[in-house]
Structure formats: structure tokens, C-alpha cells
Amino acid sequence: MKAPMHEHVEPKDGGFLAFIRRTSWTGRQYNAIRMDQHCLHQEQQKRLRRLLDIARARSPCYRDKFRHLDADCTDLAEFPVTTKTEMMAHFDEVVTDPTVTRAAVERFIADIRNVKEPFLGKYCVAHTSGSQGQPALIVQDQLVLDLLFAFQMTRGNPRFRGLQRFTQAVRNLLHPTRLAVLISQQGFFPSAWIWERLPKFMHRFMRFLFLPANDPDLVAKLNEFSPTVLTATPTTLDLLSLKIDQFHFPSLRQVVTWSETLTEPARRRIAEAFRVPVMDNYAMGECMFLTNGCPTASGSHVNADWVILEVVDEQYQPVPPGQLGHKVLLTNLANTVQPFIRYEIGDRLVMATEPCGCGNHLPRIEKLLGRAADFFWVRTPTGFRPLTAYPFQHAFDYLRDVREWQAEQVERNRVVVRLEPIPGATPDLTTAQNRLDERLAPTGLLPELDICIETVTRLTTDVHTAKFRRMISRVGVPDDLDPSLKNVVRDFALFQA
């Protein structure tokens, strides 16, 4: 067994030389954008071999799963798929570091004060993705975060192109990027806590402003900060663009969307309102650096030198570019402590068939289905406001007894929430109610809502469509909705169609 290969510089910050090395390493992460298919494949294979070697040597679960394969086999198609249920059921046997246990991770994340601390002094942990059923615990190497930020600075930055990229780094030192992040919650959710774990040396290149999306002084605070990059969910940006006249962002270079599906109409509206490229990042807790948005086309480019994303049908057979897959299999080549190898994710996507006009050679996801931010229109004293699925999702992600949830708007301001427990578990409804209240409080909608939470043995699919829906509205869109909000509705309807 070879020692793990450290392709990146040492994780400790400090010293001028270390700073130069890290900056240089970060800049080099741009290069894969220009790689031809052969080189890209070689990079993938080299890193895949390393991951498989480590998994076989140190993960009892994977060793057992791979025992029928030759020790030097790196043909991924031969390898078995791993599901989230399997990953969580055998967590302690999956991880390659025996000091990492599910019980220890659960104790660690139960205390929100740990959010800025590395787990066991070196790992990043997250608790995520109840949207795909049972939530998952994720433990990651620092390399994952280093790559995430390196990709944001290089591949996710439309100005970091060609020869300009050499001057761009210097310019960033003199005029650090001002990144405004609008967040809807704090906690161990990847979308929130990644910003807390920025490698320290990066602070020389970036300034941050974190704001709750419902901050009453949002306009004044954003104008004063004058962001060069604005990051938020599409829903938030759509709502901000309705009052674009109040914003003054003379230095804004790009908008980055995350966490929800960005539909094409929403992209156009946001681009027209902010007059900058809209970069749509599609990622997940299991691979936070999965993609970077494209400045000229829809969708996002897969960082395929560090991750392998297989689009497959229901029988796990490959689906060619241009066709809609049934799910994807993720192999994260950077995370060796909790290897994700052909890990099943329920997202349905279409890969682009043509090379991308932006010049990025990495494969592009053209279309993504299955992550729409369904919402309810709720009546407030100042008019109707949308309530998205996210407060529910984020509340129930915390409840490990809950397998799945469903919210039904039975009257305009009355919602019934049904929780399906993990078999044998009995969720505490008071805790569930408290968690939901915490998540709803920042939306300002809590006082308006009458919410009833109950448990059911089994949630079922819609009788008409045979699809499972988490957000069901019996009252629909109000007839007297403000016309300025109509395009949000149109977009919503378009997606549902």
C-alpha cells in the first residue's frame, strides 16, 4: 500500500513561501479547462487508482464490496453501486480512518458551536441531503475545500481566462474579491458552512459579507459593501431583481446561484436585472466542488479531473449525452476519508453534446431536473409571499429519525406536515416543531402560519402522476397576486410542466 498521494500543498497556513505555493497551486487548478480528452482521462485514472487503493486497503466495507474484482481493476463500470442507505448503515466500515465513527460525528454535529471547528482536528463534516430521502453524514478531507475555493477563484471566474489570469491573481491581491453571500440558515449544511471554512490564505484575496436573505437592511448593507460577486439561491435573486432599482453595484462582475435549480427563464431575468453573467453551481454535500457555472450557456461544467459523474438509467446503464438520465453515480476523487465510489444520487440530468462556446473543455451539464424549489404563496399583511421547501427540508434534515417529509398547504396560511419515520423510529414531534419554527423564523412568515405536524407510517406518491411530491398546495396561486410577482409564478408553472 502506497502512502496517500498529496497533490496539494500542506494544509497548514503560514509563511510567505507557503503562501506562494498555495497561491500557485490554486492558480494551476485552472489548467483542466484547457485539457484534451486524453489528458483529462489520464488525470481521472491516476486519481481513481489512488482512491480505489485507499478504499481497498483501509475501508472494510469497500474491501468486501470489491472482493470479486481484480486488485488492479480501475474500470468503474465493473464496480458495484453504493446507495445512501448503505453508506449510512455501514458508516463505520466505509470510512478509512478508524477514529472516525458515526457516533462521534453525530455527537460533534449535535453541537452547533462546532460549525467552525475541524472534526478530530482535521476533517470537515456536514449533515445533508434529506431532499433525497434519508439524510447523510459526510466527512471530508481538507483537499475538498481547497479545491472548492480554487475552482471558484479560477474556473468559476469568467475573468480568469487566457493570459489575463496571471494579472488577475495580482489584481485580486490589490483589490480583493468582495463576495456577498445571502444565506437562509446556519448549521452543518454544506451550503452554509463552507463559507466558514475558507482556507486562511484565501482571505488575502477575498472579503466576505454574510447576510440572511431576509435582513431588513439588506439593500443598505449590500450597497455599502458593493459586491463584485453576489451569491444566493435563484429564488432569492429573483425576488431581489424585483427591486433592482434600489441596488447600486458598480463593481459587480458575476452572480452565482446555488442550492436550487436555476431555470432558464430565471437565469434570463436575473441576468437582465443585474447585467452580469449568471454562473449556476450545481453541487451536493457529497461533492461540493462538483461543478462551476458557465458564463455563456445554461447549466454548469463538471470538474471532471477530480470527480467522475456517470449519468445512468434505472438499470445503471450509461445514458449518452443529450438524453435525460434517471440518476447519476458520483465518484469523488478528492475525498479519501469517506470514499464515495459510484454513489447513487437521484438527480436527473442531461449532458451537453457539443463543445461549449465559453472555451471550457470540461463536460457541461446542460439541464438538471428534480430540484425545483416548490413553494406556497402565503398571505401576509403586506401582500403574498412565497414559502419555499427549504425551511422544511432544513428542519427535517436535522431529524435523523425522519426518512421523508411532505408539506400540504390545505388553506392559504395553514400547512399540514407529515413525517415518515425511519423504520422502528419514533420522531419527537415537539423537537420537529421547534426545528421548523427555527427555520421559519428568518423568513418572517412564522407568525402568519398555522402548522400542524403529524407522523405517518408511509408517505405515498401522487395518484395521478405516480411521482412523490414534498410540497402540495390545495389552494394554488392567489388570484389577486401582485403582477410584479407573476413571472416567479410563470417560471414555477413552467417547471412543473
Ligand SMILES: [Zn+2]
Ligand atoms: Zn461553458
